Amino acid sequence: MPATVPDQDHAHYRELLGAYALAALPAEERTALERHLATCPTCRLELRSLLAAARALPLSVDERIPSPSLRERIRSAALEERERAAHAAEPESPPSTSRIAVLHERRSLVPWLAAAVLLLFSVAMLVWNLQLRQEIESIALKPAAAPQAHGKVIYLREWNIVLITVEDLPPLQPGQVYQVWLIEGNQPVSAGVFTQPDGRFAVAADIADYSAIAITIEQGPLGSPAPTSEPIVMAELPRQSGTS
Amino acid sequence: MDRRDDRELLQAIARQDADALVALFDRYNRLAFGLAYRILGDAFVAEEVVQDAFMSIWRNAASYNLSRGTVRTWLLSIVRNRAIDQLRGRFGRSQSDIDLDTVAPILAAPDLWDDVLTEIQAVDVRAALKGLPEEQRVAIELAYFEGLTHAEIAERLGIPLGTAKSRLRLGLQKLHDLLVMTQVRSESGASDGT
Numbered sequence: 001m002p003a004t005v006p007d008q009d010h011a012h013y014r015e016l017l018g019a020y021a022l023a024a025l026p027a028e029e030r031t032a033l034e035r036h037l038a039t040c041p042t043c044r045l046e047l048r049s050l051l052a053a054a055r056a057l058p059l060s061v062d063e064r065i066p067s068p069s070l071r072e073r074i075r076s077a078a079l080e081e082r083e084r085a086a087h088a089a090e091p092e093s094p095p096s097t098s099r100i101a102v103l104h105e106r107r108s109l110v111p112w113l114a115a116a117v118l119l120l121f122s123v124a125m126l127v128w129n130l131q132l133r134q135e136i137e138s139i140a141l142k143p144a145a146a147p148q149a150h151g152k153v154i155y156l157r158e159w160n161i162v163l164i165t166v167e168d169l170p171p172l173q174p175g176q177v178y179q180v181w182l183i184e185g186n187q188p189v190s191a192g193v194f195t196q197p198d199g200r201f202a203v204a205a206d207i208a209d210y211s212a213i214a215i216t217i218e219q220g221p222l223g224s225p226a227p228t229s230e231p232i233v234m235a236e237l238p239r240q241s242g243t244s
Numbered sequence: 245m246d247r248r249d250d251r252e253l254l255q256a257i258a259r260q261d262a263d264a265l266v267a268l269f270d271r272y273n274r275l276a277f278g279l280a281y282r283i284l285g286d287a288f289v290a291e292e293v294v295q296d297a298f299m300s301i302w303r304n305a306a307s308y309n310l311s312r313g314t315v316r317t318w319l320l321s322i323v324r325n326r327a328i329d330q331l332r333g334r335f336g337r338s339q340s341d342i343d344l345d346t347v348a349p350i351l352a353a354p355d356l357w358d359d360v361l362t363e364i365q366a367v368d369v370r371a372a373l374k375g376l377p378e379e380q381r382v383a384i385e386l387a388y389f390e391g392l393t394h395a396e397i398a399e400r401l402g403i404p405l406g407t408a409k410s411r412l413r414l415g416l417q418k419l420h421d422l423l424v425m426t427q428v429r430s431e432s433g434a435s436d437g438t
């Protein structure tokens with residue numbers, strides 16, 4: 001062991017090696033240990049065998065057969081991503097978000113709420129309180145690429161919770177999902193995916209940071225890093241500053 | 245069956261050959277799904293995790309190097325990290341993925357034992373785990389399959405932090421030794437062909 005490493009440090013860090021090999025160390029301790037590892041061959045040697053043992057652990061589980069569709073889902077997701085990467089390589093500007101229609105319908109949603117909040121009792125309580133205080137905003141999701149589709153967005157501002165309800169979305173092909181996007185300028189940020197054409201769900205987000213919300217159909221199960229199709233419904237979000 | 249070995253498949257994946265990705269899937273999907281399911285206990289989310297892991301390999305195959313272990317090890321560590329992220333509600337890039345990258349250069353070239361490890365069988369790992377003192381096995385499993393930190397393990401088990409640390413370390417040491425012994429035995433003993 002190099003003389004620059006005090007014995008007591010070494011003893012301390014050596015005790016952490018097992019936790020480190022199992023990724024069970026909090027970030028600060030991890031960083032400190034890595035500094036020590038860079039200077040201590042004894043610890044590096046031991047870590048090597050601990051890590052080898054840790055790497056064997058997943059083999060102990062019972063194998064399990066996933067659903068038959070997973071194989072093709074992965075293939076098509078890979079092909080689609082390859083395609084997209086090829087397009088992205090072309091010097092073309094991304095589609096603008098100017099298609100996002102505006103529809104403000106603020107504070108007009110109360111009868112609908114009772115149904116919307118069934119998904120979470122705690123949210124129901126929260127909405128009830130908010131409702132009394134008139135701090136709820138409801139925005140209609142307007143049909144875009146899909147004429148029948150519609151829905152609503154309710155923003156619980158104090159809690160940074162967005163409740164979204166959708167109806168009559170166009171059906172998905174196998175392996176596809178609906179993906180929700182929050183958009184600022186030309187930058188869509190994924191807010192989550194779902195698969196029911198009639199659904200209600202909650203998203204934790206501060207929509208004051210965004211100017212629009214849109215839903216597209218993407219490859220599942222996790223959706224896409226950026227939208228690959230036209231929005232099926234969308235809405236412009238009210239600017240929060242100066243409004244109330 | 246694709247006759248290319250794992251590394252050849254990975255090289256093809258790095259060239260964005262989707263058939264190679266599917267061939268890798270055919271080889272390891274049951275193990276990957278079994279691992280995700282063991283951690284999450286939910287088939288739907290476990291499948292998402294498996295797909296996410298294969299897509300991560302699709303994107304990052306070119307960055308693979310030997311210090312990550314075998315291709316199987318790399319895949320399973322991605323599955324494990326994503327599953328733990330799901331379990332513990334962490335999103336975005338996995339912390340543990342970054343760890344592996346950081347550890348890699350420190351560990352330099354794989355040692356001989358890593359080569360032995362590529363042949364290791366599930367039955368050997370299970371037997372070795374059974375050979376551990378119960379409290380060490382429990383601590384290791386809480387870290388690996390539930391993603392608990394050493395402090396959380398200490399709290400869960402009602403033991404001092406120092407005890408939790410040494411159970412993890414001594415347990416892995418013992419596990420390593422037991423695994424090496426089974427490998428040495430199977431290499432020197434008469435092979436029964438299975």
Ligand SMILES: [Zn+2]
Nearest residue numbers: 010040042043
């Ligand atoms: Zn040391």
